[in-house]
Amino acid sequence: MKTFQVPTREQVSPAVQGIFDHMQSAMGMVPNLYATVGYSENALTSYLAFQQAQAKGSFSTKEREAVFLAVSQVNGCDYCxxxxxxxxxxxxxxxxxxxxxxxxxxxxxxxxxxTQLAASITATHGRPEAQLLENFFAQGYTEKALVDLVALVADKTLTNYLHNITHIPVDFPAAPALSTVAA
Structure with missing residues (x-):
């Protein structure tokens, strides 16, 4: 199987180099997964725009992080x-x-x-259990929130799949496995 390398700044387009420079300045690093998306200028620029747009959606930062954790768990993405x-x-x-x-x-x-609905949407490829949808709306979420949730699932699925295919090094502390948690 092909071994994927994280591209260096010199290996990406000038536009992506600018994005890398901005990330380095803002975060102190260019995360390996973003760098890998950077193989494609189109993919990186459109993905970042999509992510920025999600911040204006129905969910708070905490809720988005909760969704990203649930989706990444279902997709088995150690990086995310x-x-x-x-x-x-x-x-x-x-x-x-x-x-x-x-x-x-x-x-x-x-x-x-x-998180239960996000996980079900992910696991069932967009065919969640009816009861989970009912529970979602019973909590006061709206149709707009459902569309925004599907967008968040799609957002995280992209990077989950990319890491699961490339196996590039994880440059964050490893998340504990759920199986190590005492029941």
Whole structure:
């Protein structure tokens, strides 16, 4: 099988080099997964625009991180689990919270319903259980929120799949495995 390398700044287009420079300045690093998306200028620029647009959607940063953890758990993406565990903790979740979100067992009813539906949408390729949809709307979420949720699932699925195919090195601390958590 082909071994994928994370491209260096010199190996990407001038437009992507500018994006890398901005990331380096803003975050102190260019995460390996973003760098790998950078093989395609079109993919990176459109993905970043899509991500920025999601910040204006129905969900808070914490809710988006909860969704990203649930989707990444279903898709088995070690990279995104690691990155979003760090980001979730930066946004007020504890490590225990991140494990509960991944398992769909959050003590917060609204987050529990949100992560369960996100996981079901992912696992069933867009055919979630009817009861999960009913629970979502019962929590006060709207049709707009459902569309925004599907967009978040698509967002994270892209990077989950890219990492699962390329196996590029994870440059965040590893997320704990759910199986290591005492029941």
């Amino acid at each position: 689990l690691a990155a979003h565990t760090v980001l979730a903790k930066m946004n007020g979740f504890t490590e225990a919270d991140t494990l509960d979100l991944r398992a769909g067992t959050s003590a917060d009813a609204k987050l529990r319903v949100l």
